[in-house]
Amino acid sequence: MKKSVVSWIAAAAAVLVFVAVPLRPGAAGSGNPGSAAVSPDGKIALPNPDSGLRFVPGRVLLRFKKGIPSWMSELWIASYNAREIGRLHQIRTHILELSEGVSVEEAVAALNRHPEVDFAEPDYIASANVTPNDTFFGYQYALYNSGQPISIPGSPTGKPSADIKATAAWEETRGDSEVVVAVVDTGADLLHPDLENKFAGSGRDFINEDFDASDDHGHGTWISGIIGAETDNNLGVAGAAWNCRLLPVKVLDENAEGAYSTIAEGILWAVDNGADIINLSLGYSEDSLALSDAVAYAYEQGAVLCAGTGNTGSAVEYPAAYDDYCLAAAATDYNDARPPWSNFGPEVDVAAPGASIFSTFPRGHFGPGSLDYGFSDGTSAAAAHVSALAALIISVKPLLTPAEVMDIIRFSCDDVNEETDPEWDEFLGYGRLNMEKALVPIVIKNRSGE
Protein backbone atom coordinates (compact mmCIF):
# COMPACT_ATOMS: atom_id res chain seq x y z
CA MET A 1 0.00 0.00 0.00
CA LYS A 2 2.61 2.45 1.15
CA LYS A 3 4.83 1.44 -1.74
CA SER A 4 2.17 2.20 -4.35
CA VAL A 5 1.56 5.65 -2.87
CA VAL A 6 5.27 6.35 -2.92
CA SER A 7 5.59 5.25 -6.53
CA TRP A 8 2.55 7.31 -7.47
CA ILE A 9 4.12 10.35 -5.83
CA ALA A 10 7.35 9.62 -7.67
CA ALA A 11 5.45 9.37 -10.95
CA ALA A 12 3.62 12.63 -10.27
CA ALA A 13 6.87 14.28 -9.34
CA ALA A 14 8.40 13.05 -12.58
CA VAL A 15 5.55 14.61 -14.54
CA LEU A 16 5.89 17.84 -12.62
CA VAL A 17 9.60 17.89 -13.20
CA PHE A 18 9.03 17.21 -16.86
CA VAL A 19 6.62 20.13 -17.09
CA ALA A 20 8.87 22.39 -15.10
CA VAL A 21 12.14 21.78 -16.87
CA PRO A 22 12.12 24.21 -19.79
CA LEU A 23 14.51 26.94 -18.77
CA ARG A 24 13.69 30.51 -19.52
CA PRO A 25 15.65 33.41 -18.18
CA GLY A 26 13.96 34.64 -15.07
CA ALA A 27 11.58 31.73 -14.73
CA ALA A 28 13.36 29.68 -12.11
CA GLY A 29 13.54 32.32 -9.42
CA SER A 30 9.86 33.25 -9.52
CA GLY A 31 8.68 30.85 -6.80
CA ASN A 32 11.60 31.47 -4.51
CA PRO A 33 12.82 35.03 -4.75
CA GLY A 34 15.46 34.47 -2.10
CA SER A 35 17.46 32.09 -4.25
CA ALA A 36 17.97 34.27 -7.27
CA ALA A 37 19.70 37.56 -7.87
CA VAL A 38 18.52 40.24 -10.23
CA SER A 39 21.25 41.34 -12.57
CA PRO A 40 21.68 44.98 -13.67
CA ASP A 41 19.78 44.34 -16.93
CA GLY A 42 16.73 43.27 -14.94
CA LYS A 43 17.07 39.57 -15.69
CA ILE A 44 17.03 37.12 -12.85
CA ALA A 45 20.26 35.20 -12.76
CA LEU A 46 20.05 31.57 -11.83
CA PRO A 47 22.19 30.38 -8.95
CA ASN A 48 25.67 29.75 -10.26
CA PRO A 49 27.50 27.57 -7.77
CA ASP A 50 31.15 28.34 -8.17
CA SER A 51 32.43 24.86 -8.79
CA GLY A 52 35.83 26.09 -9.95
CA LEU A 53 35.50 23.91 -13.04
CA ARG A 54 36.38 25.28 -16.44
CA PHE A 55 33.74 24.95 -19.14
CA VAL A 56 32.45 27.04 -22.02
CA PRO A 57 29.84 29.48 -20.63
CA GLY A 58 26.36 29.05 -22.08
CA ARG A 59 27.15 25.79 -23.82
CA VAL A 60 25.92 22.24 -23.20
CA LEU A 61 26.54 18.89 -24.90
CA LEU A 62 23.39 16.80 -25.25
CA ARG A 63 22.39 13.43 -26.59
CA PHE A 64 18.85 12.07 -26.77
CA LYS A 65 18.07 8.39 -26.46
CA LYS A 66 18.13 6.41 -29.70
CA GLY A 67 15.12 6.58 -31.99
CA ILE A 68 13.93 10.10 -31.10
CA PRO A 69 12.83 11.74 -34.36
CA SER A 70 14.78 14.87 -35.19
CA TRP A 71 11.65 17.09 -35.28
CA MET A 72 10.96 16.09 -31.70
CA SER A 73 14.53 16.67 -30.51
CA GLU A 74 14.50 20.07 -32.24
CA LEU A 75 11.27 20.93 -30.47
CA TRP A 76 12.67 19.91 -27.10
CA ILE A 77 15.88 21.86 -27.65
CA ALA A 78 13.77 24.93 -28.46
CA SER A 79 11.61 24.36 -25.36
CA TYR A 80 14.76 24.67 -23.24
CA ASN A 81 15.37 28.03 -24.90
CA ALA A 82 18.54 26.60 -26.41
CA ARG A 83 19.91 26.71 -29.93
CA GLU A 84 21.86 23.99 -31.71
CA ILE A 85 25.19 25.41 -32.90
CA GLY A 86 26.86 22.18 -33.94
CA ARG A 87 26.56 18.42 -33.94
CA LEU A 88 28.96 15.50 -33.52
CA HIS A 89 27.09 13.26 -35.95
CA GLN A 90 29.11 10.11 -35.37
CA ILE A 91 28.19 10.09 -31.69
CA ARG A 92 24.71 11.73 -32.07
CA THR A 93 25.68 14.60 -29.80
CA HIS A 94 24.20 18.09 -30.08
CA ILE A 95 26.24 21.18 -29.19
CA LEU A 96 23.80 23.66 -27.68
CA GLU A 97 24.01 27.34 -26.91
CA LEU A 98 21.84 28.40 -23.99
CA SER A 99 19.92 31.64 -23.75
CA GLU A 100 21.51 34.44 -21.85
CA GLY A 101 20.94 34.15 -18.12
CA VAL A 102 20.56 30.37 -18.14
CA SER A 103 23.37 28.75 -16.22
CA VAL A 104 25.11 25.66 -17.54
CA GLU A 105 24.69 23.87 -14.20
CA GLU A 106 20.93 24.41 -14.16
CA ALA A 107 20.50 23.46 -17.79
CA VAL A 108 22.52 20.27 -17.37
CA ALA A 109 20.56 19.30 -14.27
CA ALA A 110 17.21 20.00 -15.95
CA LEU A 111 18.10 18.24 -19.19
CA ASN A 112 19.33 15.16 -17.37
CA ARG A 113 15.89 14.85 -15.72
CA HIS A 114 14.24 14.63 -19.14
CA PRO A 115 13.21 10.99 -19.67
CA GLU A 116 14.35 10.97 -23.30
CA VAL A 117 17.78 12.47 -22.63
CA ASP A 118 20.73 10.09 -22.72
CA PHE A 119 23.10 12.65 -21.24
CA ALA A 120 23.70 16.38 -20.91
CA GLU A 121 27.01 17.76 -19.73
CA PRO A 122 29.03 20.99 -19.65
CA ASP A 123 31.47 21.58 -22.50
CA TYR A 124 34.65 21.39 -20.40
CA ILE A 125 37.87 23.09 -21.45
CA ALA A 126 40.98 20.95 -21.61
CA SER A 127 44.54 22.27 -21.71
CA ALA A 128 47.67 20.96 -23.31
CA ASN A 129 49.83 18.87 -20.99
CA VAL A 130 52.18 21.75 -20.78
CA THR A 131 54.40 23.46 -18.29
CA PRO A 132 55.56 26.94 -19.26
CA ASN A 133 57.57 26.81 -22.44
CA ASP A 134 59.31 30.14 -22.07
CA THR A 135 62.73 29.84 -23.69
CA PHE A 136 64.70 29.80 -20.49
CA PHE A 137 62.12 28.28 -18.18
CA GLY A 138 64.26 25.18 -17.94
CA TYR A 139 67.03 27.27 -16.39
CA GLN A 140 64.79 28.94 -13.81
CA TYR A 141 65.46 26.84 -10.74
CA ALA A 142 63.53 29.24 -8.55
CA LEU A 143 60.35 28.87 -10.57
CA TYR A 144 60.54 25.16 -11.14
CA ASN A 145 62.80 23.25 -8.81
CA SER A 146 61.65 19.69 -8.35
CA GLY A 147 65.11 18.41 -7.60
CA GLN A 148 65.77 16.66 -10.88
CA PRO A 149 68.73 17.73 -13.01
CA ILE A 150 68.09 20.55 -15.44
CA SER A 151 68.96 19.70 -19.01
CA ILE A 152 71.05 22.65 -20.08
CA PRO A 153 74.29 22.18 -21.99
CA GLY A 154 76.98 21.33 -19.46
CA SER A 155 74.57 20.18 -16.76
CA PRO A 156 74.98 16.68 -15.29
CA THR A 157 74.07 13.96 -17.77
CA GLY A 158 71.50 11.29 -17.06
CA LYS A 159 71.88 7.64 -16.29
CA PRO A 160 73.30 5.72 -19.26
CA SER A 161 70.61 3.77 -21.09
CA ALA A 162 67.71 5.66 -19.51
CA ASP A 163 66.18 5.95 -22.97
CA ILE A 164 63.61 4.33 -25.25
CA LYS A 165 66.22 2.44 -27.37
CA ALA A 166 65.25 4.21 -30.59
CA THR A 167 68.53 3.64 -32.41
CA ALA A 168 68.27 -0.12 -31.88
CA ALA A 169 64.63 -0.11 -32.95
CA TRP A 170 65.45 1.83 -36.12
CA GLU A 171 67.62 -1.08 -37.17
CA GLU A 172 64.38 -3.06 -37.40
CA THR A 173 62.19 -0.33 -38.93
CA ARG A 174 62.23 3.39 -39.57
CA GLY A 175 58.52 3.42 -40.27
CA ASP A 176 56.26 3.50 -43.31
CA SER A 177 55.22 6.82 -44.86
CA GLU A 178 51.71 5.38 -45.30
CA VAL A 179 51.28 5.36 -41.53
CA VAL A 180 49.80 8.64 -40.31
CA VAL A 181 49.92 10.07 -36.79
CA ALA A 182 47.29 12.74 -36.11
CA VAL A 183 48.60 15.35 -33.70
CA VAL A 184 45.41 16.68 -32.09
CA ASP A 185 46.88 19.77 -30.50
CA THR A 186 47.63 23.46 -31.20
CA GLY A 187 48.47 22.74 -34.86
CA ALA A 188 52.03 22.79 -36.20
CA ASP A 189 54.44 25.13 -38.00
CA LEU A 190 53.71 23.74 -41.48
CA LEU A 191 56.83 25.39 -42.95
CA HIS A 192 59.31 24.42 -40.26
CA PRO A 193 62.40 23.18 -42.16
CA ASP A 194 62.58 20.01 -40.06
CA LEU A 195 58.84 19.24 -40.44
CA GLU A 196 57.56 20.59 -43.76
CA ASN A 197 58.22 17.37 -45.68
CA LYS A 198 56.56 15.22 -43.07
CA PHE A 199 52.93 16.35 -43.18
CA ALA A 200 50.21 14.24 -44.77
CA GLY A 201 48.41 17.50 -45.65
CA SER A 202 47.82 20.93 -44.19
CA GLY A 203 45.45 19.39 -41.67
CA ARG A 204 42.33 20.91 -40.20
CA ASP A 205 41.90 23.88 -37.89
CA PHE A 206 38.83 23.58 -35.66
CA ILE A 207 39.71 26.76 -33.78
CA ASN A 208 39.46 29.05 -36.81
CA GLU A 209 37.41 26.66 -38.97
CA ASP A 210 39.81 26.37 -41.88
CA PHE A 211 42.13 23.87 -43.50
CA ASP A 212 45.42 25.39 -42.39
CA ALA A 213 46.43 24.00 -39.01
CA SER A 214 49.23 26.51 -38.38
CA ASP A 215 50.32 26.69 -34.76
CA ASP A 216 49.59 29.85 -32.69
CA HIS A 217 51.17 28.48 -29.53
CA GLY A 218 54.12 26.12 -30.08
CA HIS A 219 53.02 23.03 -28.20
CA GLY A 220 51.80 21.16 -31.28
CA THR A 221 55.02 21.92 -33.18
CA TRP A 222 57.07 20.62 -30.25
CA ILE A 223 54.99 17.41 -30.16
CA SER A 224 55.12 17.00 -33.96
CA GLY A 225 58.91 17.08 -33.92
CA ILE A 226 59.16 14.47 -31.16
CA ILE A 227 56.97 12.09 -33.14
CA GLY A 228 58.13 12.73 -36.66
CA ALA A 229 60.68 15.44 -37.39
CA GLU A 230 62.52 14.77 -40.63
CA THR A 231 65.39 12.47 -39.68
CA ASP A 232 68.89 11.96 -41.09
CA ASN A 233 68.62 15.28 -42.97
CA ASN A 234 71.61 17.04 -41.42
CA LEU A 235 69.24 19.38 -39.62
CA GLY A 236 67.77 19.88 -36.17
CA VAL A 237 66.36 16.87 -34.42
CA ALA A 238 65.39 13.28 -35.21
CA GLY A 239 61.78 12.12 -34.97
CA ALA A 240 61.14 8.88 -33.12
CA ALA A 241 58.86 7.59 -35.89
CA TRP A 242 61.44 8.52 -38.53
CA ASN A 243 59.48 7.93 -41.82
CA CYS A 244 55.85 8.05 -40.62
CA ARG A 245 53.78 11.08 -41.51
CA LEU A 246 52.01 13.71 -39.42
CA LEU A 247 48.47 15.04 -39.67
CA PRO A 248 48.05 18.29 -37.75
CA VAL A 249 44.59 18.75 -36.21
CA LYS A 250 44.19 22.05 -34.41
CA VAL A 251 41.80 21.94 -31.45
CA LEU A 252 43.70 24.11 -28.94
CA ASP A 253 44.02 27.88 -29.25
CA GLU A 254 46.91 30.30 -28.72
CA ASN A 255 46.71 29.60 -24.98
CA ALA A 256 46.80 25.82 -25.64
CA GLU A 257 43.21 25.51 -24.47
CA GLY A 258 40.24 23.96 -26.21
CA ALA A 259 36.67 22.93 -25.49
CA TYR A 260 35.88 19.24 -25.19
CA SER A 261 33.48 19.58 -28.14
CA THR A 262 36.30 20.94 -30.31
CA ILE A 263 38.64 18.17 -29.19
CA ALA A 264 35.95 15.56 -29.86
CA GLU A 265 35.41 17.08 -33.31
CA GLY A 266 39.16 16.90 -33.98
CA ILE A 267 39.40 13.25 -32.90
CA LEU A 268 36.40 12.27 -35.03
CA TRP A 269 37.77 14.17 -38.03
CA ALA A 270 41.24 12.68 -37.63
CA VAL A 271 40.03 9.09 -37.70
CA ASP A 272 37.60 9.79 -40.55
CA ASN A 273 40.56 11.26 -42.49
CA GLY A 274 42.95 8.38 -42.26
CA ALA A 275 44.76 8.71 -38.95
CA ASP A 276 46.24 5.39 -37.79
CA ILE A 277 47.42 6.86 -34.50
CA ILE A 278 45.93 9.80 -32.60
CA ASN A 279 48.22 11.67 -30.25
CA LEU A 280 46.40 13.45 -27.42
CA SER A 281 48.89 15.50 -25.42
CA LEU A 282 46.09 17.30 -23.63
CA GLY A 283 43.66 16.77 -20.82
CA TYR A 284 41.52 17.95 -17.94
CA SER A 285 40.24 16.56 -14.67
CA GLU A 286 36.58 16.14 -15.71
CA ASP A 287 34.96 13.07 -17.22
CA SER A 288 32.75 13.55 -20.28
CA LEU A 289 30.51 11.18 -22.21
CA ALA A 290 31.05 13.16 -25.42
CA LEU A 291 34.83 12.95 -25.08
CA SER A 292 34.78 9.27 -24.12
CA ASP A 293 32.44 8.48 -27.01
CA ALA A 294 34.74 10.30 -29.42
CA VAL A 295 37.76 8.25 -28.31
CA ALA A 296 35.63 5.08 -28.36
CA TYR A 297 34.58 5.87 -31.94
CA ALA A 298 38.20 6.39 -33.01
CA TYR A 299 39.28 3.17 -31.29
CA GLU A 300 36.47 1.19 -32.88
CA GLN A 301 37.47 2.59 -36.28
CA GLY A 302 40.92 1.09 -35.70
CA ALA A 303 43.00 4.01 -34.44
CA VAL A 304 45.53 3.70 -31.62
CA LEU A 305 45.12 6.58 -29.15
CA CYS A 306 47.97 7.77 -26.92
CA ALA A 307 47.38 10.41 -24.26
CA GLY A 308 49.46 12.15 -21.61
CA THR A 309 48.39 11.56 -18.00
CA GLY A 310 48.78 15.26 -17.07
CA ASN A 311 51.37 17.44 -15.36
CA THR A 312 49.73 18.37 -12.07
CA GLY A 313 51.15 15.56 -9.92
CA SER A 314 47.62 14.29 -9.28
CA ALA A 315 45.08 11.87 -10.77
CA VAL A 316 45.23 10.85 -14.42
CA GLU A 317 43.31 13.34 -16.56
CA TYR A 318 40.83 12.70 -19.36
CA PRO A 319 41.11 11.47 -22.10
CA ALA A 320 44.12 9.48 -20.82
CA ALA A 321 41.91 7.98 -18.10
CA TYR A 322 39.66 6.22 -20.64
CA ASP A 323 41.14 2.82 -19.93
CA ASP A 324 39.41 0.88 -22.66
CA TYR A 325 40.47 3.18 -25.49
CA CYS A 326 43.61 5.17 -24.63
CA LEU A 327 47.17 4.33 -23.75
CA ALA A 328 47.92 6.60 -20.79
CA ALA A 329 51.53 7.80 -20.82
CA ALA A 330 53.27 9.04 -17.66
CA ALA A 331 56.67 10.76 -17.75
CA THR A 332 60.22 9.76 -16.86
CA ASP A 333 63.33 11.92 -16.82
CA TYR A 334 66.86 11.20 -17.99
CA ASN A 335 67.61 9.14 -14.92
CA ASP A 336 64.56 6.93 -15.63
CA ALA A 337 62.96 8.56 -12.58
CA ARG A 338 59.46 9.95 -12.38
CA PRO A 339 59.21 13.74 -12.32
CA PRO A 340 56.90 14.74 -9.44
CA TRP A 341 54.48 16.48 -11.81
CA SER A 342 53.71 13.32 -13.78
CA ASN A 343 50.11 12.34 -13.01
CA PHE A 344 49.48 8.85 -11.67
CA GLY A 345 46.76 6.36 -10.92
CA PRO A 346 45.25 3.02 -11.88
CA GLU A 347 44.82 4.07 -15.51
CA VAL A 348 48.55 4.56 -16.23
CA ASP A 349 49.76 2.13 -18.90
CA VAL A 350 53.34 3.10 -19.64
CA ALA A 351 55.94 5.82 -19.10
CA ALA A 352 58.25 7.57 -21.53
CA PRO A 353 60.69 10.47 -21.38
CA GLY A 354 58.91 13.75 -20.69
CA ALA A 355 61.41 15.95 -18.84
CA SER A 356 63.66 18.36 -20.75
CA ILE A 357 62.73 17.13 -24.22
CA PHE A 358 64.41 18.97 -27.09
CA SER A 359 62.33 19.33 -30.27
CA THR A 360 61.10 21.68 -32.99
CA PHE A 361 59.44 24.99 -32.16
CA PRO A 362 57.66 27.35 -34.58
CA ARG A 363 60.05 29.51 -36.59
CA GLY A 364 60.64 32.75 -34.73
CA HIS A 365 59.03 31.42 -31.56
CA PHE A 366 62.00 32.46 -29.42
CA GLY A 367 62.60 35.73 -31.27
CA PRO A 368 64.51 36.82 -34.37
CA GLY A 369 67.72 34.92 -35.04
CA SER A 370 67.08 32.28 -32.36
CA LEU A 371 66.97 28.52 -32.86
CA ASP A 372 63.75 26.97 -34.15
CA TYR A 373 64.21 24.29 -31.50
CA GLY A 374 63.95 24.20 -27.74
CA PHE A 375 63.41 22.24 -24.54
CA SER A 376 60.10 21.66 -22.86
CA ASP A 377 58.65 19.27 -20.29
CA GLY A 378 55.51 17.27 -19.77
CA THR A 379 53.61 14.04 -20.16
CA SER A 380 52.76 15.54 -23.58
CA ALA A 381 56.22 14.45 -24.69
CA ALA A 382 55.74 11.05 -23.07
CA ALA A 383 52.55 10.54 -25.10
CA ALA A 384 54.38 11.62 -28.26
CA HIS A 385 57.05 8.95 -27.77
CA VAL A 386 54.32 6.34 -27.27
CA SER A 387 52.52 7.49 -30.44
CA ALA A 388 55.78 7.19 -32.34
CA LEU A 389 56.27 3.61 -31.17
CA ALA A 390 52.67 2.76 -32.13
CA ALA A 391 53.39 4.18 -35.61
CA LEU A 392 56.50 2.03 -36.00
CA ILE A 393 54.66 -1.11 -34.84
CA ILE A 394 51.82 -0.48 -37.31
CA SER A 395 54.42 0.15 -40.01
CA VAL A 396 55.70 -3.40 -39.71
CA LYS A 397 52.43 -5.07 -38.67
CA PRO A 398 49.54 -3.14 -40.25
CA LEU A 399 46.96 -5.81 -39.47
CA LEU A 400 47.24 -5.62 -35.70
CA THR A 401 44.20 -4.30 -33.84
CA PRO A 402 44.55 -1.26 -31.54
CA ALA A 403 44.21 -3.58 -28.54
CA GLU A 404 47.11 -5.71 -29.80
CA VAL A 405 49.32 -2.68 -30.46
CA MET A 406 48.53 -1.37 -26.97
CA ASP A 407 49.49 -4.71 -25.40
CA ILE A 408 52.78 -4.90 -27.32
CA ILE A 409 53.67 -1.42 -26.07
CA ARG A 410 52.65 -2.24 -22.48
CA PHE A 411 54.38 -5.58 -22.20
CA SER A 412 57.69 -4.58 -23.80
CA CYS A 413 58.42 -1.82 -21.30
CA ASP A 414 61.34 -1.89 -18.88
CA ASP A 415 60.33 -1.96 -15.21
CA VAL A 416 62.79 0.80 -14.35
CA ASN A 417 61.44 1.36 -10.82
CA GLU A 418 61.29 -2.30 -9.86
CA GLU A 419 63.34 -1.76 -6.71
CA THR A 420 60.69 0.47 -5.15
CA ASP A 421 57.60 -0.52 -7.19
CA PRO A 422 58.02 -3.98 -8.69
CA GLU A 423 55.98 -4.84 -11.81
CA TRP A 424 53.06 -2.62 -12.84
CA ASP A 425 52.58 0.44 -10.65
CA GLU A 426 50.44 3.56 -10.76
CA PHE A 427 53.40 5.88 -11.40
CA LEU A 428 55.07 4.35 -14.45
CA GLY A 429 52.51 1.67 -15.40
CA TYR A 430 54.37 -1.28 -16.91
CA GLY A 431 57.52 0.83 -17.07
CA ARG A 432 59.53 3.00 -19.44
CA LEU A 433 59.00 2.43 -23.17
CA ASN A 434 61.45 0.11 -24.90
CA MET A 435 61.14 0.48 -28.68
CA GLU A 436 63.73 -2.19 -29.32
CA LYS A 437 61.90 -4.85 -27.33
CA ALA A 438 58.58 -3.85 -28.91
CA LEU A 439 59.87 -4.10 -32.48
CA VAL A 440 62.70 -6.58 -32.71
CA PRO A 441 61.37 -10.11 -33.17
CA ILE A 442 61.57 -12.07 -29.97
CA VAL A 443 63.19 -15.49 -30.02
CA ILE A 444 61.13 -17.65 -27.72
CA LYS A 445 63.12 -20.34 -26.01
CA ASN A 446 61.92 -23.25 -23.96
CA ARG A 447 62.88 -23.54 -20.32
CA SER A 448 66.04 -25.45 -20.98
CA GLY A 449 67.19 -22.58 -23.18
CA GLU A 450 67.12 -24.57 -26.43
Ligand SMILES: [Ca+2]
Ligand atom coordinates in the same frame (compact mmCIF):
# COMPACT_ATOMS: atom_id res chain seq x y z
CA1 LIG B 1 44.12 28.20 -39.57
Ligand SMILES: [Ca+2]
Ligand atom coordinates in the same frame (compact mmCIF):
# COMPACT_ATOMS: atom_id res chain seq x y z
CA1 LIG C 1 66.08 16.56 -38.56
Ligand SMILES: [Ca+2]
Ligand atom coordinates in the same frame (compact mmCIF):
# COMPACT_ATOMS: atom_id res chain seq x y z
CA1 LIG D 1 44.94 2.77 -19.11
Ligand SMILES: [Ca+2]
Ligand atom coordinates in the same frame (compact mmCIF):
# COMPACT_ATOMS: atom_id res chain seq x y z
CA1 LIG E 1 57.26 -0.89 -11.74
